[in-house]
Amino acid sequence: xxxxxxxxxxxxxxxxxxxxxxxxxxxxxxxxxxxxxxxxxxxxxxxxxxxxxxxxxxxxxxxxxxxxxxxxxxxxxxxxxxxxxxxxxxxxxxxxxxxxxxxxxxxxxxxxxxxxxxxxxxxxxxxxxxxxxxxxxxxxxxxxxxxxxxxxxxxxxxxxxxxxxxxxxxxxxxxxxxxxxxxxxxxxxxxxxxxxxxxxxxxxxxxxxxxxxxxxxxxxxxxxxxxxxxxxxxxxxxxxxxxxxxxxxxxxxxxxxxxxxxxxxxxxxxxxxxxxxxxxxxxxxxxxxxxxxxxxxxxxxxxxxxxxxxxxxxxxxxxxxxxxxxxxxxxxxxxxxxxxxxxxxxxxxxxxxxxxxxxxxxxxxxxxxxxxxxxxxxxxxxxxxxxxxxxxxxxxxxxxxxxxxxxxxxxxxxxxxxxxxxxxxxxxxxxxxxxxxxxxxxxxxxxxxxxxxxxxxxxxxxxxxxxxxxxxxxxxxxxxxxxxxxxxxxxxxxxxxxxxxxxxxxxxxxxxxxxxxxxxxxxxxxxxxxxxxxxxxxxxxxxxxxxxxxxxxxxxxxxxxxxxxxxxxxxxxxxxxxxxxxxxxxxxxxxxxxxxxxxxxxxxxxxxxxxxxxxxxxxxxxxxxxxxxxxxxxxxxxxxxxxxxxxxxxxxxxxxxxxxxxxxxxxxxxxxxxxxxxxxxxxxxxxxxxxxxxxxxxxxxxxxxxxxxxxxxxxxxxxxxxxxxxxxxxxxxxxxxxxxxxxxxxxxxx
Numbered sequence: 001x002x003x004x005x006x007x008x009x010x011x012x013x014x015x016x017x018x019x020x021x022x023x024x025x026x027x028x029x030x031x032x033x034x035x036x037x038x039x040x041x042x043x044x045x046x047x048x049x050x051x052x053x054x055x056x057x058x059x060x061x062x063x064x065x066x067x068x069x070x071x072x073x074x075x076x077x078x079x080x081x082x083x084x085x086x087x088x089x090x091x092x093x094x095x096x097x098x099x100x101x102x103x104x105x106x107x108x109x110x111x112x113x114x115x116x117x118x119x120x121x122x123x124x125x126x127x128x129x130x131x132x133x134x135x136x137x138x139x140x141x142x143x144x145x146x147x148x149x150x151x152x153x154x155x156x157x158x159x160x161x162x163x164x165x166x167x168x169x170x171x172x173x174x175x176x177x178x179x180x181x182x183x184x185x186x187x188x189x190x191x192x193x194x195x196x197x198x199x200x201x202x203x204x205x206x207x208x209x210x211x212x213x214x215x216x217x218x219x220x221x222x223x224x225x226x227x228x229x230x231x232x233x234x235x236x237x238x239x240x241x242x243x244x245x246x247x248x249x250x251x252x253x254x255x256x257x258x259x260x261x262x263x264x265x266x267x268x269x270x271x272x273x274x275x276x277x278x279x280x281x282x283x284x285x286x287x288x289x290x291x292x293x294x295x296x297x298x299x300x301x302x303x304x305x306x307x308x309x310x311x312x313x314x315x316x317x318x319x320x321x322x323x324x325x326x327x328x329x330x331x332x333x334x335x336x337x338x339x340x341x342x343x344x345x346x347x348x349x350x351x352x353x354x355x356x357x358x359x360x361x362x363x364x365x366x367x368x369x370x371x372x373x374x375x376x377x378x379x380x381x382x383x384x385x386x387x388x389x390x391x392x393x394x395x396x397x398x399x400x401x402x403x404x405x406x407x408x409x410x411x412x413x414x415x416x417x418x419x420x421x422x423x424x425x426x427x428x429x430x431x432x433x434x435x436x437x438x439x440x441x442x443x444x445x446x447x448x449x450x451x452x453x454x455x456x457x458x459x460x461x462x463x464x465x466x467x468x469x470x471x472x473x474x475x476x477x478x479x480x481x482x483x484x485x486x487x488x489x490x491x492x493x494x495x496x497x498x499x500x501x502x503x504x505x506x507x508x509x510x511x512x513x514x515x516x517x518x519x520x521x522x523x524x525x526x527x528x529x530x531x532x533x534x535x536x537x538x539x540x541x542x543x544x545x546x547x548x549x550x551x552x553x554x555x556x557x558x559x560x561x562x563x564x565x566x567x568x569x570x571x572x573x574x575x576x577x578x579x580x581x582x583x584x585x586x587x588x589x590x591x592x593x594x595x596x597x598x599x600x601x602x603x604x605x606x607x608x609x610x611x612x613x614x615x616x617x618x619x620x621x622x623x624x625x626x627x628x629x630x631x632x633x634x635x636x637x638x639x640x641x642x643x644x645x646x647x648x649x650x651x652x653x654x655x656x657x658x659x660x661x662x663x664x665x666x667x668x669x670x671x672x673x674x675x676x677x678x679x680x681x682x683x684x685x686x687x688x689x690x691x692x693x694x695x696x697x698x699x700x701x702x703x704x705x706x707x708x709x710x711x712x713x714x715x716x717x718x719x720x721x722x723x724x725x726x727x728x729x730x731x732x733x734x735x736x737x738x739x740x741x742x743x744x745x746x747x748x749x750x
């Protein structure tokens with residue numbers, strides 16, 4: 001904390017000279033608008049701006065915003081020329097300031113100014129010179145730049161260590177976006193949600209702009225937009241691939257960080273939210289005065305019509321206002337102490353996210369903000385689920401992660417939210433934040449232990465094969481408790497954060513120089529193997545090896561028990577040139593390069609991915625809804641899951657604790673728990689998968705009865721072109737040759 005003398009000096013400045021100092025920094029000050037006139041009382045619910053007819057039949061908009069500690073709230077309305085008029089919200093109900101303003105119609109731009117004490121040492125950061133975005137705004141017009149005027153404090157105060165405590169009185173209104181009044185009575189009666197069961201799901205993580213920006217089949221004016229993703233050319237690829245859900249990188253309105261703008265970069269991924277109800281306006285082709293809402297809905301309808309669910313990657317753990325040195329855009333100026341977690345020194349923010357601030361989710365009004373937002377996207381925008389960024393931060397009670405926290409408890413009992421898909425990124429950056437396997441039933445989780453094990457196996461770096469066995473079979477060591485199922489594990493090898501699949505087999509070290517941070521950003525724990533040469537090469541032998549490794553990784557992912565997640569472009573051989581942290585690369589580094597399909601090799605990789613997904617959809621043994629028992633179910637000793645060495649013998653305890661390049665996994669289609677929709681027993685083919693990560697071929701003995709009489713090869717990743725199936729048959733007991741670094745999938749033929 002600053003010394004008492006420093007606080008006194010700053011306080012004296014606030015009392016006698018702050019206005020003059022701010023004017024000097026700014027050069028000029030805007031003329032004050034006319035005095036605010038009071039609104040009609042209106043209603044405290046629902047929060048946000050709601051267009052409706054008033055009690056006398058006059059149309060207008062009800063405005064309501066929670067600012068529990070504030071001394072006053074002014075609604076600011078802007079005409080087409082940007083001229084501001086103010087309306088005082090004089091009614092206060094349970095911390096909510098509200099009022100009804102006749103004549104305010106859809107399309108009206110607005111914001112708030114909030115009065116209160118300026119005392120950063122106690123966490124009070126009210127500053128009515130700053131125009132604030134309504135947390136419930138359903139559309140946002142304009143972009144967030146970060147000139148000095150949008151900061152609540154004087155950024156260039158000579159004593160930088162106390163700069164955040166000196167109020168800046170310059171008007172921010174010309175420099176910030178405005179909320180937009182939206183009226184939409186769409187009832188979704190013509191929409192049919194796919195409602196794909198978790199066990200049948202295949203998730204495809206994509207970026208709205210990056211997926212469509214270079215697609216030659218999408219009209220130029222629609223590329224990079226929601227309308228572009230709804231275009232038949234985009235939907236056709238998803239359908240042909242066979243995925244059941246798209247997981248969209250953040251589409252809530254977000255802002256670009258100052259340090260990126262100074263380097264002429266932008267936040268591409270969007271994990272810097274500032275509007276939890278508003279579709280990001282830059283992804284709209286139709287306009288930003290509310291049209292983005294309808295465009296987003298049409299995108300959802302188009303995907304639903306194709307049988308594809310829409311899952312949103314959401315960032316409720318922090319906002320774009322960062323820490324005490326960050327801008328004042330919304331919550332910080334509405335009620336800083338009410339919305340954010342503060343340290344014991346209330347001037348500072350508790351930061352469990354690595355982004356400067358953490359929302360104080362145990363506060364009822366913050367929890368309401370989040371759950372109102374979630375319900376809005378389900379009921380009014382049509383989405384089917386959510387992936388929660390840094391979900392452990394949301395599960396913290398006072399300090400520690402608590403699986404009985406208010407957030408998790410509210411989600412579990414909410415009649416809307418408990419029915420949609422819920423995916424946790426089960427960690428944050430705070431102490432005790434790693435919580436893989438700990439989230440309660442209803443939740444699935446990104447399973448990074450799956451990612452690490454598969455990467456290590458295929459670079460032949462696993463100290464023993466126990467970890468691989470658990471991950472291939474659904475991670476029962478993590479999820480077989482409390483009624484959870486194998487589909488609690490979202491299996492992935494790559495995600496937006498890290499190497500692409502092609503880069504994983506082409507680079508061993510990150511190459512993030514384009515990010516402007518001296519290659520210090522991004523993880524150093526890549527678990528990658530480049531085949532002997534770092535980066536791109538013309539060596540045909542290495543290129544062939546890399547393509548084989550890609551086939552191995554994709555085949556492993558799509559044969560594993562759990563829910564597979566692919567990343568857009570991995571099926572095409574997309575590269576980020578070794579950049580494993582391309583969050584700020586809104587350019588060809590990040591965008592999907594559809595020209596790759598002109599290369600026969602990448603076209604074949606895409607075709608193989610589609611065939612593997614189709615194989616998964618056809619065979620319930622690959623989509624189990626219950627964990628394997630490993631026990632014999634019949635007198636012949638056949639078990640639902642068995643593991644084999646290359647000798648054709650079952651794995652022993654000693655085998656599990658030794659390093660191994662070869663692993664055989666037998667999946668019985670005769671012992672699948674559960675019944676189909678008609679109440680019949682589920683029966684399927686049985687399969688033997690042989691995974692071999694060694695640098696040379698290996699002899700593998702195919703297990704005999706009771707496992708099989710003979711086997712038919714279905715997939716052989718050593719082949720550049722698969723066809724529909726290799727189709728070669730082998731009698732049980734045959735010693736076959738498994739090529740170096742390959743997966744064989746064999747169907748039990750008798």
